[in-house]
Amino acid sequence: MDEQHDPRLAELRTRLAAVRHRIDDAVAVAGRQDSPPRLIVVTKFHPAEDVRRLASLGITDVGENRDQEAADKAAGLAGLDLHWHFVGQLQSNKAKSVVRYAHAVHSVDRLQLAGALAKAMAAERERTGRGPLDCFIQVSLDDDAEGHRGGAPAEDVPALADGLASSDGLRLAGLMAVAPLGADPGRAFEKLAAISARLTAGHPDATGISAGMSQDLEAAIRFGATHLRIGSDILGPRPALR
Numbered sequence: 001m002d003e004q005h006d007p008r009l010a011e012l013r014t015r016l017a018a019v020r021h022r023i024d025d026a027v028a029v030a031g032r033q034d035s036p037p038r039l040i041v042v043t044k045f046h047p048a049e050d051v052r053r054l055a056s057l058g059i060t061d062v063g064e065n066r067d068q069e070a071a072d073k074a075a076g077l078a079g080l081d082l083h084w085h086f087v088g089q090l091q092s093n094k095a096k097s098v099v100r101y102a103h104a105v106h107s108v109d110r111l112q113l114a115g116a117l118a119k120a121m122a123a124e125r126e127r128t129g130r131g132p133l134d135c136f137i138q139v140s141l142d143d144d145a146e147g148h149r150g151g152a153p154a155e156d157v158p159a160l161a162d163g164l165a166s167s168d169g170l171r172l173a174g175l176m177a178v179a180p181l182g183a184d185p186g187r188a189f190e191k192l193a194a195i196s197a198r199l200t201a202g203h204p205d206a207t208g209i210s211a212g213m214s215q216d217l218e219a220a221i222r223f224g225a226t227h228l229r230i231g232s233d234i235l236g237p238r239p240a241l242r
């Protein structure tokens with residue numbers, strides 16, 4: 001369908017261009033033209049048809065935060081060459097399902113989940129021979145429990161990193177965080193960069209920093225984000241929670 005007959009495609013093209021423009025500007029300001037971040041479009045709550053439209057606009061990486069929705073979309077769009085990123089809170093009993101479609105999990109926040117993913121990956125590799133699962137440790141950047149947005153405390157990172165790094169089928173990719181509500185995202189991402197520096201001292205390949213959403217992508221790029229997770233500024237407001 002061309003854009004004349006698919007106004008939604010035209011809308012996504014315009015919104016995506018605006019976000020890409022913001023990213024390019026922030027990359028230039030940060031002097032990161034040689035190492036721009038990867039854009040993951042978070043498509044949660046939006047239909048698979050939107051993912052197909054985004055793929056036609058050159059998007060290769062999509063993010064989802066609920067297993068059932070992600071599994072359905074990935075199955076329906078199996079013909080497209082997409083990388084699926086799981087970015088939401090994950091229960092261990094969903095690990096088996098997630099490894100069937102996910103290229104990466106950004107929300108590993110406890111050893112038990114790392115263990116469940118390793119076990120699920122062993123079975124999945126036996127079945128399909130798939131490549132390793134990229135795992136980001138989600139860290140909490142909150143100073144207190146107020147406005148808590150998930151993630152392990154920073155002091156848990158070394159043990160989690162060792163656990164992931166020593167698991168067959170899992171690749172320790174780096175860190176992920178969500179900036180605390182109502183706080184300066186720059187300060188939060190600066191803290192994340194410091195935690196990342198400590199992590200890479202012991203795990204030199206774990207250089208990933210998954211940070212930056214619609215509201216704060218500029219701050220994330222300034223402090224070294226390698227993966228941006230952008231939803232609403234590209235897709236528009238999410239349909240109400242079901």
Ligand SMILES: *Cc1c(COP(=O)(O)O)cnc(C)c1O
Pocket residue numbers: 042044065087088178213214215229230231232233
């Ligand atoms: C929804 C979501 C995003 C995208 O947020 P927007 O503000 O819509 O850009 C990013 N990361 C996670 C973990 C999310 O759940």
